[in-house]
Amino acid sequence: MISQAMEDYLKAIYKLxxxxxxxxxxxxxxxxxxxxxxxxxxxxxLAELNLLHYEPYQGVVFTEAGLQVALEIIRxxxxxxxxxxxxLNVPWDQxxxxxxxxxxxxxxxxxxxxxxxxxxxxxxxxxxxxxSRNGTIFRPESESLIDMKAGNRFVVVEVxxxxxxxxxxxxTIGLYPxxxxxxxxxxxxxxxxxxxxxxxxxxLGYQAAKSVRVAPVETSQEPS
Amino acid sequence: MISQAMEDYLKAIYKLxxxxxxxxxxxxxxxxxxxxxxxxxxxxxLAELNLLHYEPYQGVVFTEAGLQVALEIIRxxxxxxxxxxxxLNVPWDQxxxxxxxxxxxxxxxxxxxxxxxxxxxxxxxxxxxxxSRNGTIFRPESESLIDMKAGNRFVVVEVxxxxxxxxxxxxTIGLYPxxxxxxxxxxxxxxxxxxxxxxxxxxLGYQAAKSVRVAPVETSQEPS
DNA sequence: CCAAAGGTTTAGGTAAGTCTAACCTAGAGG
DNA sequence: CCTCTAGGTTAGACTTACCTAAACCTTTGG
Numbered sequence: 001m002i003s004q005a006m007e008d009y010l011k012a013i014y015k016l017x018x019x020x021x022x023x024x025x026x027x028x029x030x031x032x033x034x035x036x037x038x039x040x041x042x043x044x045x046l047a048e049l050n051l052l053h054y055e056p057y058q059g060v061v062f063t064e065a066g067l068q069v070a071l072e073i074i075r076x077x078x079x080x081x082x083x084x085x086x087x088l089n090v091p092w093d094q095x096x097x098x099x100x101x102x103x104x105x106x107x108x109x110x111x112x113x114x115x116x117x118x119x120x121x122x123x124x125x126x127x128x129x130x131x132s133r134n135g136t137i138f139r140p141e142s143e144s145l146i147d148m149k150a151g152n153r154f155v156v157v158e159v160x161x162x163x164x165x166x167x168x169x170x171x172t173i174g175l176y177p178x179x180x181x182x183x184x185x186x187x188x189x190x191x192x193x194x195x196x197x198x199x200x201x202x203x204l205g206y207q208a209a210k211s212v213r214v215a216p217v218e219t220s221q222e223p224s
Numbered sequence: 225m226i227s228q229a230m231e232d233y234l235k236a237i238y239k240l241x242x243x244x245x246x247x248x249x250x251x252x253x254x255x256x257x258x259x260x261x262x263x264x265x266x267x268x269x270l271a272e273l274n275l276l277h278y279e280p281y282q283g284v285v286f287t288e289a290g291l292q293v294a295l296e297i298i299r300x301x302x303x304x305x306x307x308x309x310x311x312l313n314v315p316w317d318q319x320x321x322x323x324x325x326x327x328x329x330x331x332x333x334x335x336x337x338x339x340x341x342x343x344x345x346x347x348x349x350x351x352x353x354x355x356s357r358n359g360t361i362f363r364p365e366s367e368s369l370i371d372m373k374a375g376n377r378f379v380v381v382e383v384x385x386x387x388x389x390x391x392x393x394x395x396t397i398g399l400y401p402x403x404x405x406x407x408x409x410x411x412x413x414x415x416x417x418x419x420x421x422x423x424x425x426x427x428l429g430y431q432a433a434k435s436v437r438v439a440p441v442e443t444s445q446e447p448s
Numbered sequence: 449c450c451a452a453a454g455g456t457t458t459a460g461g462t463a464a465g466t467c468t469a470a471c472c473t474a475g476a477g478g
Numbered sequence: 479c480c481t482c483t484a485g486g487t488t489a490g491a492c493t494t495a496c497c498t499a500a501a502c503c504t505t506t507g508g
Binding site for chain 3: 227229258259261262265266280281
């Protein structure tokens with residue numbers, strides 16, 4: 001009933017609707033690399049199945065059912081990523097590609113077993129939150145490193161999982177979720193950022209910095 | 225290049241060619257539940273790809289390349305079965321269905337990691353041999369329980385993995401690969417067989433007995 | 449109120465895998 | 479050795495699932 005292509009659309013819609021609601025079909029088309037016509041087509045199908053509310057010229061919004069399906073797939077994806085990383089030592093820059101394929105064929109039973117084995121984890125290896133079995137998800141506050149001011153300390157909360165080259169680089173400088181960093185300085189305009197991680201300085205390109213989400217570190221821990 | 229459907233054909237051909245060579249297209253059609261026309265069609269495609277030698281009206285035989293592909297898929301399938309069984313405690317009557325889906329999407333890298341984690345195992349949970357990475361396979365001598373005479377002792381070598389109801393029953397009576405049994409008696413014609421397993425007697429239907437492959441137990445261990 | 453940006457419709461294409469129905473072939477029995 | 483039939487093949491068409499290009503329609507903002 002729900003094809004793999006449909007699942008990919010729902011995942012993309014989930015991602016986009018965190019920024020824009022309703023999601024314009026053009027944004028979807030761009031994100032997925034399909035023509036706008038294809039996207040309109042598929043959106044109508046998904047609306048038929050009551051997974052989306054589709055208003056011509058306005059874009060799409062999830063129905064409750066659609067949101068649940070999307071979260072289920074995302075749960076698959078992120079649990080698989082974490083499982084591969086922890087149980088089979090797959091490097092964190094490879095788990096995304098593997099999970100892309102596995103998420104569509106894994107059974108709920110298998111997923112439950114993996115979740116149990118991992119102790120019902122909250123986050124995947126890139127810091128993205130794993131939706132719970134009943135479809136709730138909690139995303140911690142974070143901001144893109146690109147918007148931060150030099151001279152402050154941050155913790156890495158989450159990084160983009162789909163650029164494996166970037167992940168490999170971040171790995172070499174030790175920039176994982178939970179890692180602390182100091183934003184030393186920012187070159188003007190779209191220039192690179194200079195970071196200090198574990199005592200060593202590194203440069204991070206402007207584009208790369210967009211993919212790193214951080215939270216400010218509390219330097220003093222006095223409560224109010 | 226090689227689609228999932230093709231992989232399924234190659235698997236089926238591998239199974240059948242253990243009994244008949246060359247494999248008649250009609251046998252394949254019956255085994256897979258497709259029309260003879262569809263099978264002829266696909267066999268021609270696979271021959272195009274140099275995976276099969278196809279002689280019209282005679283049937284198909286693997287090329288070396290085709291055999292390697294078939295063994296690779298079978299290795300995927302059986303390693304996955306064993307992995308699910310050992311690492312995630314999936315019951316042995318369910319692993320086949322899961323493996324059917326996963327075998328088509330798993331990467332070589334992941335497979336290697338699973339194999340390593342399992343210590344390069346020789347057999348899957350049903351006793352079927354796992355082809356080695358370089359495509360060699362060793363199947364121990366065994367005969368179907370259906371052909372054995374009453375009054376003798378046997379070890380279970382292998383059982384069919386695709387009948388999950390049967391597997392569940394065999395599980396309840398403790399009949400796994402490696403288990404010893406005594407064939408107490410056989411009802412005439414196509415009647416059930418009476419077995420003694422771990423001191424308890426059980427009946428096994430005629431059809432079920434076909435799926436159980438055994439080897440005779442050496443009662444005396446004096447060498448010649 | 450109108451233009452252009454954005455979105456939709458229509459019509460059409462491709463690819464993979466399947467089937468039906470008509471036809472051919474091999475080989476066994478008369 | 480010929481013929482009949484079971485088995486196998488061919489041709490053609492269908493389905494499903496997805497995609498596109500190009501023409502057309504709508505919305506929105508100046």
